[in-house]
Amino acid sequence: xxxxxxxxxxxxxxxxxxxxxxxxxxxxxxxxxxxxxxxxxxxxxxxxxxxxxxxxxxxxxxxxxxxxxxxxxxxxxx
Amino acid sequence: xxxxxxxxxxxxxxxxxxxxxxxxxxxxxxxxxxxxxxxxxxxxxxxxxxxxxxxxxxxxxxxxxxxxxxxxxxxxxxxxxxxxxxxxxxxxxxxxxxxxxxxxxxxxxxxxxxxxxxxxxxxxxxxxxxxxxxxxxxxxxxxxxxxxxxxxxxxxxxxxxxxxxxxxxxxxxxxxxxxxxxxxxxxxxxxxxxxxxxxxxxxxxxxxxxxxxxxxxxxxxxxxxxxxxxxxxxxxxxxxxxxxxxxxxxxxxxxx
Numbered sequence: 617x618x619x620x621x622x623x624x625x626x627x628x629x630x631x632x633x634x635x636x637x638x639x640x641x642x643x644x645x646x647x648x649x650x651x652x653x654x655x656x657x658x659x660x661x662x663x664x665x666x667x668x669x670x671x672x673x674x675x676x677x678x679x680x681x682x683x684x685x686x687x688x689x690x691x692x693x694x
Numbered sequence: 695x696x697x698x699x700x701x702x703x704x705x706x707x708x709x710x711x712x713x714x715x716x717x718x719x720x721x722x723x724x725x726x727x728x729x730x731x732x733x734x735x736x737x738x739x740x741x742x743x744x745x746x747x748x749x750x751x752x753x754x755x756x757x758x759x760x761x762x763x764x765x766x767x768x769x770x771x772x773x774x775x776x777x778x779x780x781x782x783x784x785x786x787x788x789x790x791x792x793x794x795x796x797x798x799x800x801x802x803x804x805x806x807x808x809x810x811x812x813x814x815x816x817x818x819x820x821x822x823x824x825x826x827x828x829x830x831x832x833x834x835x836x837x838x839x840x841x842x843x844x845x846x847x848x849x850x851x852x853x854x855x856x857x858x859x860x861x862x863x864x865x866x867x868x869x870x871x872x873x874x875x876x877x878x879x880x881x882x883x884x885x886x887x888x889x890x891x892x893x894x895x896x897x898x899x900x901x902x903x904x905x906x907x908x909x910x911x912x913x914x915x916x917x918x919x920x921x922x923x924x925x926x927x928x929x930x931x932x933x934x935x936x937x938x939x940x941x942x943x944x945x946x947x948x949x950x
Contacts, residue, residue, distance in 0.1 A: 678930075688792045
């Protein structure tokens with residue numbers, strides 16, 4: 617069981633380093649999934665899902681790095 | 695779809711990503727070979743590479759041929775996005791001087807010191823060296839395998855182009871390692887990691903949205919535009935961090 621957990625941890629570590637950015641990305645995907653589902657047969661509304669996902673990811677990257685910069689400043693100061 | 699298109703969309707990104715990963719694996723294998731036993735280091739490398747070949751062959755072809763295209767696009771797009779964000783974030787933090795640059799020489803020296811701490815019987819096959827080499831090739835190679843599969847989901851031709859890209863990178867790093875017999879410290883690891891991270895995020899966004907049934911304007915031609923915007927925003931993020939911390943910080947990337 618321990619080796620299975622260790623293997624799972626190694627695989628997770630390959631994909632995720634910062635939990636918040638990973639959760640944010642999944643949140644963005646869920647939001648776009650909901651948007652495209654609600655759009656239904658309206659193709660023009662559904663096709664906004666792509667640009668929406670891209671903008672959400674860009675915002676996530678900048679916000680996460682801003683937070684990282686602030687945290688680094690605090691770590692250096694302490 | 696043309697061979698040139700498949701090479702551009704899958705072969706080149708996989709080649710760049712694989713160089714980064716294989717250079718890291720080479721550092722460990724070199725440390726094992728020079729401090730313990732070349733026979734164990736090389737057999738460990740062969741065993742790790744063989745395990746990887748099986749993983750790519752089994753999972754890659756199964757994923758592409760069995761799972762419906764929309765589901766596959768969504769799953770692989772999500773994984774690409776998570777994996778790409780990890781690389782992109784780390785490389786931006788390194789460019790801004792907040793996280794230390796990857797130093798192959800330092801890693802090599804640390805690994806050598808650690809390996810020397812274990813005892814060694816020169817007459818016997820070195821189990822420690824074998825497993826350290828095997829683990830290093832397998833772990834770094836797993837990232838390569840993941841990237842090959844992720845960039846190859848479009849079609850079997852793209853998967854083939856990805857495998858060619860990874861194989862070419864592997865051969866190039868092995869030849870350079872055999873000639874130089876030292877860690878490849880001059881590879882611009884962070885710049886390559888940044889480009890690949892941005893490509894992974896771009897493809898992650900593209901495939902995930904397609905998985906939700908979205909038709910992109912300009913279809914696949916939108917990919918270079920998304921990549922360009924992402925690079926510009928990333929450059930802006932580096933400038934923002936430089937303004938926040940003009941003298942850098944050098945902390946662990948997991949702590950920020």
